[in-house]
Amino acid sequence: MFQLLLLLVAVLPVSTEGGEIFWGTESKPHSRPYMAFLEIYESKSDKFRCGGFLVREDIVMTAAHCNGRNITVTLGAHNIKKQENTQHISVHKAIPHKNFNSKTLVNDIMLLKLKHKAKLNGVVKTIVLPKSQDQVKPGQVCTVAGWGNLPNCSLPNTLQEVNLEVQKGQTCQVMYKNYKDSIQLCVGNPKEKKATGKRDAGGPFVCNNVAQGIVSQHHCTGQLPEVFTRISSFLPWIQETMKLLQQP
Secondary structure (H helix, E strand, C coil): CHHHHHHHHHHCCEECCCCCCECCEECCCCCCCCEEEEEEECCCCCEEEEEEEEEECCEEEECHHHCCCEEEEEECCCECCCCCCCEEEEEEEEEECCCCCCCCCCCCCEEEEECCCCCCCCCCCCCECCCCCCCCCCCCEEEEEECCCCCCCCCCCECEEEEEEECCHHHHHHHCCCCCCCCEEEECCCCCCECCCCCCCCCEEEECCEEEEEECCCCCCCEECEEEEEHHHHHHHHHHHHHHHHCC
């Protein structure tokens, strides 16, 4: 019986429900100048937030499920409730991956063309994307930042960040029937009880100053491991879409 319990603990996903989720710490102000705060409007009274990251002066990358009728991007922010030297830019065009599945969150990636170029400075910068041969390895520890829910599901005003460990793909394949290791990343060590929160979706998973993943899951109470989009698998689509967005 004890062996059976051990097996169940090893196989079942771990939920950090009940305040056990450990989000990490508040980021040093403006230490992640590529971060974008997204406000997505479905109607005048219905809006939600996501994260994103600046990959070109006029393009933000985020998750496809962060799409909406109107999207406003804020760059250069730390405390979104304070007056800061931020740039607020509306989205001219949003292009989610054509094979995005809103139920399984497969191909959860989207590019946003801004109405005008951002002014790059000390608090607004682009982040590097991976090369095709880049591989994130199990055991590697990388960072996620965002303005998503805290343990009590409240929304913070300041940018938060957490270090998460990459897991073996087999771990997520056991837990999530739609997991595809070729295009997704399995992230988060259940023993550490660290996870992203709801509304962190769309933010970058950064390894050695390179954006390797996109936060895809969006639970209020974390379930570990989590599934992120593997950016290196989408480089041909990214390059093709960026060329398309260069057209007037």
